[in-house]
Amino acid sequence: MRYIRFIVDQRINEAVTVLRNGGLVALPTETVYGLGADAENELAVRRIFAVKGRPASHPLIVHLGDTSDVRSWARDVPNTFYALARAFWPGPLTVVLWRSDRASDAVTGGQDTVALRVPDHPLTLEVLRAFRGGIAAPSANRFGKVSPTTAEHVRAELGSDVELILDGGPCSVGLESTIVDLTKAEPRILRPGGVSREDIIRVLGRPVGLGPAGDDVRAPGMLASHYAPRAGLLVVPRDTLFAEAEQRQAEGKRVAVLAPPTTKLPAGVHRHEVPGDAEGFARELYGALRKLDAEGFELVVTAMPGEEGLGLAVKDRLLKAAAPRG
Ligand code: TXA
Numbered sequence: 254m255r256y257i258r259f260i261v262d263q264r265i266n267e268a269v270t271v272l273r274n275g276g277l278v279a280l281p282t283e284t285v286y287g288l289g290a291d292a293e294n295e296l297a298v299r300r301i302f303a304v305k306g307r308p309a310s311h312p313l314i315v316h317l318g319d320t321s322d323v324r325s326w327a328r329d330v331p332n333t334f335y336a337l338a339r340a341f342w343p344g345p346l347t348v349v350l351w352r353s354d355r356a357s358d359a360v361t362g363g364q365d366t367v368a369l370r371v372p373d374h375p376l377t378l379e380v381l382r383a384f385r386g387g388i389a390a391p392s393a394n395r396f397g398k399v400s401p402t403t404a405e406h407v408r409a410e411l412g413s414d415v416e417l418i419l420d421g422g423p424c425s426v427g428l429e430s431t432i433v434d435l436t437k438a439e440p441r442i443l444r445p446g447g448v449s450r451e452d453i454i455r456v457l458g459r460p461v462g463l464g465p466a467g468d469d470v471r472a473p474g475m476l477a478s479h480y481a482p483r484a485g486l487l488v489v490p491r492d493t494l495f496a497e498a499e500q501r502q503a504e505g506k507r508v509a510v511l512a513p514p515t516t517k518l519p520a521g522v523h524r525h526e527v528p529g530d531a532e533g534f535a536r537e538l539y540g541a542l543r544k545l546d547a548e549g550f551e552l553v554v555t556a557m558p559g560e561e562g563l564g565l566a567v568k569d570r571l572l573k574a575a576a577p578r579g
C-alpha cells in the first residue's frame with residue numbers, strides 16, 4: 254500500500270514539474286482525457302493550440318482543483334453558479350462566467366468570459382491541488398477528431414507531442430462536460446454533456462436554454478462537423494436500422510453497426526456491441542468509433558437515441574460526427 258502511494262505521488266510531482274516548466278501533460282478526467290498546460294503560461298497555452306491544430310479563436314476550459322478557486326478566475330459570479338457547483342462539482346459540468354484578469358486572452362480567445370470546471374478524477378484533482386493553479390485543457394485529440402477516453406488513445410494520437418501522459422484508466426462518463434453559460438439573463442446550455450439538462454433545470458428551478466444564443470459561435474463543438482471518425486457515420490431512426498444496414502452492405506460497403514446485443518441485424522453485418530442505455534452508450538461511443546476505424550470499416554450505422562438524460566449529449570455527438578466533412 255505504501256509502495257503504491259509512493260508511485261502515485263511521483264507521477265503527480267512529475268506532472269506538476271512539467272506544468273511549471275511550460276510543458277504539456279495529458280490528464281485523465283471523468284469525461285475525456287485533456288491536453289493540459291499551465292493556464293497562466295502563454296507559451297504553453299499556445300503549444301496546446303499548435304499540437305491540436307486548433308484555431309486560436311477557440312477558447313479553452315480552465316480546470317481548477319476546488320470551487321473556491323473560481324473567485325480568482327471570474328468576477329460578478331451569480332448565485333446560479335454556486336447552486337450548480339454545489340450539485341455537480343467535482344464533475345462533468347463547465348460554467349462560462351465573466352473573466353477576471355487572471356484568465357488571459359490566450360485561454361479565452363480574447364473574449365470577456367472564461368470557461369471553468371472542477372473535474373472528477375482523483376489523479377487529476379491531486380495534480381491540480383499540488384499545482385495550485387489553473388490547468389487549461391481541451392480534449393487531447395487533433396482538432397475535429399474523436400476525443401480520447403483512454404491513455405492509449407492519447408498515446409496513439411499525440412504520442413511524442415506531449416511531455417507526459419498520466420494514465421488514470423478509462424473515462425467513466427466517456428463524453429465531454431456540459432457547458433452552461435451563466436453570463437446571460439437566462440442560463441444556457443452551449444454544449445450538452447455529462448450532466449443532463451433535466452438535472453440542471455431541477456437544481457436551478459428555472460428554465461435553461463439550449464444551444465448558442467443567436468450569433469454566438471464561441472463553442473467549436475458547435476461546428477457542423479466535429480468529433481468525427483475516419484469512417485462515415487449514419488444515424489437513422491431506430492425502426493429503420495435493419496433495413497439501412499442491409500442496404501448499405503448491399504451497396505458493397507464494409508458496414509459496422511453500433512447496437513446492443515438485443516437489436517436484430519441482417520446476416521453478415523458486423524455488430525459492435527454497445528450498452529442499450531444512454532450512459533453506457535456514452536461511455537463506449539468514442540472508443541467504439543476509434544476501434545472500428547482501426548479495423549477499416551467504411552461506414553458505421555447506429556440508431557438515433559432519445560433526448561432524455563445523457564441521450565441529448567449522445568445525439569449531439571452522433572449528429573456532429575455524421576455531418577458532412579468540410
Ligand atoms: O469534458 C470536457 O469538457 C473536456 C475535459 C478535458 O475537461 N474538455 C473539452 O475541451 O471538451 P474542448 O476544448 O474540447 O471543448 C471546450 C469547449 C469548446 O467548445 C469551447 O469553445 C468552449 O468549451 N468554451 C471555452 N471557453 C468558452 C467561453 N468563454 N465561452 C463559450 N464557450 C467556451
Ligand code: MG
Nearest residue numbers: 391392393400
Ligand atoms: Mg474537443
